[in-house]
Amino acid sequence: MSEQIRKLKDISKTVKEWAYSKINNQRKNIMIYKRKGRRVTAFCTACGEHIEGINRIDSYEDTLRTVMMPIHNTSSTCPICKAEGLWKAEGRCRDSYKTWIEYLVGQRLGDDFVFRTFSCEVTVRKNVINEIEHNETGRVYLSKGKKAEKWYHVWSYFEQGLVWSKSVGGAYYGGINIRWDYIYPGTFKALAKTPMFKYAQPTNRNPVYYYSAFARYPDMEMVQKLGMSKLQSALLCQYGANINPKGKTIWDRLRINKDRMKDLKEHQGDLEYLHIYQQERREGHRLSNDEIDREVYIKRLSPRDRNIMRTAIQHASFERFKNYKEKQKKNVYNFDVTYIDYIRMRLDAGYDLNDDVILFPKDLKRRHDELVEQARLAAEKEKRQQLAIQWAKIEQKYPKLYKKFYYANGDFLIRPAKNALEIADEGRELHHCVGTGSHYYEKHCKGESFILFLRRAEAPEIPFATIEISGNRILQWYEAYDEKPDEEILQPWLDKYTKQLATRSKKKSA
Ligand SMILES: [Zn+2]
Known part of the structure; x- marks a missing residue:
């Protein structure tokens, strides 16, 4: 069973001309030209005239002729109809160009209203005057207290033509989004004359969107007057307010108890409060304002934080919590974040929130x-x-490595790392990379290379230089920040050291 769309008159010539004028002249008018020596012939798609002229003035007679100096894709003006457009060289010109806009026209239908969208399409062809086509693309019918009824004009294979199809989603304005300057000015006059929009205060948002909400919710006017701005934006979105369109009074339509109207007004029609008042009426109970404030406060937190906050503030009245927050707010950047973080740490450590000192510490920060x-x-x-467990082998190897690598001479001594923690500390103290990652620990454990510490004899506990050694060969050594400020002293000392190691190992193998 298909509904029939109401019959409407075609739009007037005035509207069509207005729409056509909205299309950029450079996109709809072209002058197609050909040059032969000084002679130029051109065709204007705006008036359909063939024009002849020259493109250079050489003599007095020439000034009496039409002068045209065409350059492809630059702006032109037709000498006959004065239409502005673009020059197109015949050889570089496509056979046809299409350009279009979609525009909106609103009409009053007695107590009802209809928004209609049309396309205006211009086809420009070589040697043919501009073809202009207007097609209706959609309609939105508005009636007081009803959802907007939306129709689309769509191509049907079965009918081999355009047919009207009612949008079953039928929600509201969806899909109709028109550029502000493509709204026919008469639309606003028609809206002003429609009784149901008498108190509308249109903003510069999409009028289809605004007026379809205004028609559906006649309470918009009241909501606006009471200063319930938050509810008003929800009504405009036609989402989130859970209105009962059959209600006889405004509180019935809002699904709340009458005496909650003044509370809702106090909160500017806030949806969180509205939902709690709706729940009260639905479940037939009544919450104290303290409980409601607490619920709203919790609802506004991220889901992750809600449980922690709920756990915390159930131990005191919301009034007390608010006072506490007021006092602490000055000292913390974001009270909620800090407080929730604090409570989370307390809960993790197993503290009892019944203890006031724990729940509301004097200095939260x-x-x-x-x-x-x-x-x-x-x-x-x-x-x-x-770290110590993972690289326990370093510690196990220490006695053996100590025997092999320990060396003291004059101002310095050298020894292997005792354990992984020493390597980590060395890296941190000297600001180099030996302690980070697992690279050096792993090589040390596998015996591929070893980490040795070079230290001053007078301060053997203080990190000074770090060495990576393999066999008797030093792979690299660095002081703090991967630098070598004492190279002149340390390098000869280390050379002596490696020579010493070589002698030791020869003796051993001999
Ligand atoms: Zn012309």
Whole structure:
């Protein structure tokens, strides 16, 4: 069963001419030209005239003739109809050009209203005057208290022509989005004369969108007057407010108890409050304002934070929580983030939130930062333990390596790393990469190369230079920041050291 669309008159010539004038002249008018010596012939698609002229003035007689100096794709003016357009060289000109716009026209239908969209398409061809076609593409019917009824004019294979098809989604304005300057000015006059829009205060948003919401929700006017701006934007989106269109009064339509109207007004028609008031009426109970404020406060947090906040503030009245927040707010950058973070750490450590000192610490910022620091230290400790376990072999190898690599001479001594933590500390103290990643630890464990520490004899515990050695050969050595400020002293010392190692290993093998 298909509904029939209401019959409407075709739009007037005035509207069509207005729409045509909106199309850029350079896209709809072209002058196609041919040159032969000084002679130019051209065809204007705006008036359909063939024009002859010259493109150079050589004599007095020439000034009496039509002068045309065409350059492909530059702007032109027809000497006959004065239409502006573009020059097109005949050889470089396509057979046809199409250009179009979509425009909007609104009409009053007694108490109802209709928005109609049309396309205006211009086809420009060589040697043919411009062809202009207007086609209706869609309609949106508006009636008071009803959803907008939306129709599309679509091609049907069965009918071999355009047929009207009602959009079953039928929600609202969807898909109709018209450039502001392609709205026929008479539309606004017609809207002003339609009774149901008497109190509309249109903004410069899409009128189809605004007026379809205004028609569907006659309460828009009231909502606007009461200053419920948040509810008004929800009504405009026609989403989120859960309106009952059959309600007899505004509170019935909003599905809330009458006495909640003033509370809703106080919150500018906020949807979170509206939903709680709706729930009250639906479930026939009544919450205290303290409970409602708390619910809304929690709802506005991210889902991840909601449970923690709920757990925390169920231990006190919301009033007390608000006072606490007011006091602490000055000291923290973002109260919610800091407080939730603080409570999370407390819960993780198994604290009892019934204890006021825990729930509302006097100095939230300081307590929070202390806990963060504690957590950081614990994590550090954990990491070091992991490191020691993972590279336990370094410690096992130490006695043997000590015998092999230990050497002291004059101001310096050298020894292998005792364990992985020493390597990590050395890297951190000297700001180089030996302690990061697993590269050097792994080589040390496998015996591919070893990490040795070169230190001053007078301060053997303080990192000074780090050496990677393989056999008797030093692969690399660095002081702090991967630099060698003491190279002049250290290099000869190290050369002596490696020579010493070579002698030692010869003796051993002998
Ligand atoms: Zn012309």
